[in-house]
Amino acid sequence: MPDGNPDDSSLRDVERDRQTILSARSRGKLATLGAFTKLSGPGWMQSALTLGGGTMGSSLYLGALAGVSMIWLQPFAMALGVIMLSAISYVTLSTGERPFRSINKHINPVLGWSWLIAALMANMVWSMPQYSLCFAVAEQNLFPEVFSGDGLLAPTANYPNLGKWVVSIAILVLCTSVTWSYGSGSFGIKLYEGLLKVVVAVIVVCFFGVVARMAMIGDGVDWAGVLSGMIPKLHHLYAPSEAFSPFLDAIADPAARTYWYDYIVSQQRDVMISAGSAAVGINMTFLLPYNLLSRGWKKDFRGMTIFDMATGTFIPFVLATGCIVIAAATQFHAQLPEGATAQGTTIEVPEHMEEKYGKLLEMRQSSESLSAGELPEEVSLPEQQLAAMLVKRDTYDLAKSLETLFSDGKGSGGRLFSNIVFGVGVVGMTLSSISLMMLISGFVICELADRPPIGWLFRIGCLASANGVLWPLIWANETKAWLTIVAGVYGAMLLPVAYVTFYLLMNQELLLGKERPRGGKRIVWNALMAVAALAATGAGISAIMKHAGYKGLAFAGAYILLVLAVQFWRKAKSQSSAV
Template sequence: MNANIDNVDTQNTSNDAENDTLAVDEQRLLTAKQTGLFATLKTYLSMSGPGWLQSGITLGGGSLASALFLGVVGGTHFLWVQIVAMLMGVVMLSAIAYVTLSSGQSPYKLIRDQINPVLAWGWLFASLLANLIWVMPQYALSYSAITENIGLGFENELLNKIVISLLIFAFCTAVVMTYGQGGKGQRLFDFLIKAIVSAIVITFMAVSIKIVFVDKSISLGEIFAGYVPNINHFSEPVGALGEQIQHIPDAVKAYWHAQVIDIQQTVLIAAAAFAVGVNMTFMMPYSIIARGWNKNFRGLAVFDLATGMLIPFVLATSCVVIAAAATFHGNPQNALIENEGIYEVNPNASKKVQTELTKIIDKRVAELNEPLDNEEMLMAAYLIKRDTGSFTKALEGVVGPTLANWIFGLGILAMGISTITMLMLISGFCVCEFFGFPHGGKQHKMGTLLGATGLLWFVVWTGGSAPYLAAITGTIGFIFLPTAYISFCLLFNSKRAMGDNRVKGKKRVIWNVLMIGSTVLISAAAFGPYGAWNKSMGGLPIGQYFVIGFVVAALLGQLYMIKKRSKD
């Protein structure tokens, strides 16, 4: 009995301490705003947190995979894709933060009870499903960094995968368990995530600085030109691949044009998907709820997204695209050798490169039933899916091959670990919201262990390069993102849900233009001809079935809400 009383007293003391800290933070904000802009920005920087957690999710294996293949396929032409997608994401996440901080309520419950229960359930289960799936390629990528870049492991491959995967899971679990342990635990968790994200950015910036200012293999003009959006990239080959197609015989030109466009569309959509995933929209509101933030923290939330998520993301992904473009775009590397004037697969190339190149060649021969000429062999080499171990060449000239592997490997490992940690944390939030458990407690911690599905990566993910598998996963996950965007557009404008906190006047018009624009673009990409609509499996148009089925379910949910409101 005394032990129970002691536990209650300890918990009350902890809660009182957290409330005191929150009150102090709120007063700091109010004082800073009265002092001026510089004081406000300085205070914002010292109190940032949720935006960095978003970076911990988005700067993972999916972002790396997408950025690598954007550079391989499009050179610097595709630099605009991830940034445009991220800007739309910042708009939506800022709106989500506004709704959450203004209402002080769970957005899942608001959408379920006030907007449409199907949208709420779709948002929650899509977020959880994305976590359980996307965590697998993060393990694959981390394993690749440890064994190929850093060079650690045993001789037995299966033993390697089991031991390394368990160590990664144990480390990420230890980090996640610091979450929700009062003020000190939260500060430790935030510090670890910020440190990991900073390491990622610094690593890839070092690569790009070497490429642009030492090697001068890519100019600043090419980089700036790559940030200009171009919708034609979805239908026309670009850069070296577009030029190479012109050298291919007319009889087979259509085949290679279709192959390049298919790869470009997959990579472009995957890049947009991994900029802001549906699970990130679930992370944002509950990370600020856990801090106890209120209306006075709305400016901090937007600032935090810009500095903690947008800037690190733009820097890191742009640097990876630049590195990939300089290393591989329009460059067969060592994939081919010339034998009496004829290109052949290089037997001295890595096993992965030989396997990927052979697959591309065999597919082309099977479809057209004739051998490839030299120009086609070059094109096939340009389309090889590259793994992370190949990109250290961008640093070797500065620090040597050993240190280059360590630097690049640690950056990639940091990406994988940060994302695994965040996906586990979001899984806990999903469990708490669905069952009504308090956040940060025992049930939340048990829910985070759903992320253990990642330990199955070497059973589920077989063959091909780990980054490309992550990109394919991102394309599938992109289907679910409009669910969250549509839900929050409706919630943002709902008088019933927001009451007096609903934005009014010109601000509401501006917010709606930005939100609706982002929602339309994301929905068109996700459900359109390049997204879910044309996805099939074994000849079955599962994408069309899903889109139609979900729309019908959402309409039924709306009819239910209309009937419920009429009764109320």
């Protein structure tokens, strides 16, 4: 099977595009940048994938928990991701080989199979929060009258999940029909990429519009805080955001204060890990090389692809996530929920938050330290205030707060910006991500079968991540957007596999030959990739320790031993063959 699998028309298009780049280079840097912009595509696909429900949920909770003080985190994570994606594209375009085969042959088959399986598993995990979040927006922001009261899709005693199933199946049908266009040759690829460019543009414009409107009314946006938040602050890994300090200090009992201190730190770590893994997930590392190969690109496109990652992926991501963090921080950070009131010694929250608020108080009362007599049984008013602030907000809460903020007093302006503009942006994020996860799944299944990503095998393979449509059976009675945090932490456990693997590939002389970077370029590449790989590994270990404990760490250690054992076996086999 040819590695790139382009058809005849694609080959003609590739040669034309190659000549465009070569001609532009002869005319100077400005012409080259113009040609790169014209031919961009893979970077926008990466952007459409990363701007999904995971990014939405992570950005929302990042702003709610830490305000704008951690606005630096997602751009930093994406910068590291772009470094690794650029390395992946460099290796792929230099060799023209499919990475799965290259890893198995030149590095270690355990890493190759782990990368492939982890990419498919990540799709299956990440697809669920996309459907969940899309339904949440349809139900709460865009069409609330359809899903409530006597609405057409309102829950009933016999069909409590009717709306969820109807919306989810409609999403699956729409995304399947769009994704299958990719496998219909050169025209299908261009059509698919064109649609995704439009979706990414709509996402950025929607969220930018919300923040621009926010900056013009009320107290505006704390731009000084935003600028300060661009400076990395790692102390949030072990200390709560400073805005919670007055509320923690108001808790008289030291044990109770420690409980809430630790709870906030735990939540911040989860959101930080999730936000980092949502920036560039392991499935993105699989999408890029197989997308490049399906286009028939070779080494003349290396510079253009790196430019595409920096512009088509990094810039839209930073703009969209920054706007969501700013909006969430302005409306939620260290603030009581809208509509919450103090009734004597009790805090009452809006009806739709009562269950989540009650669970926070129950967790506090049933904590292990309480059984040891360290915490008072009664939950004090300051604790209730803090618990109300920490109730996990949903897209509905952000939209509702924006509706009040943006209201023009006549009942029209608020809904336009909070529900319509905001809702369309979120729907664009989820639909594009669902479609791209289906595309990646198609690539994975075709790679398993050693077949080109076309035809019915590719189309059936795309449905491997359609399990997301079953989310109503798996996730119920929880904040829908919080599922993105759970999935994000899981994704963080898998990402180091890809980063370490491609770090090794970039230094494989037998594979790259004279195309392997040398001298100063090699030092720069290795330094940048090492930072990215170490950051991903650190986040992965933290996620394993938090959610799997020492058993998870033991499993990770066993995996490393398996990789080393296979490596020693391959080396011994190679030496015996040479003799």
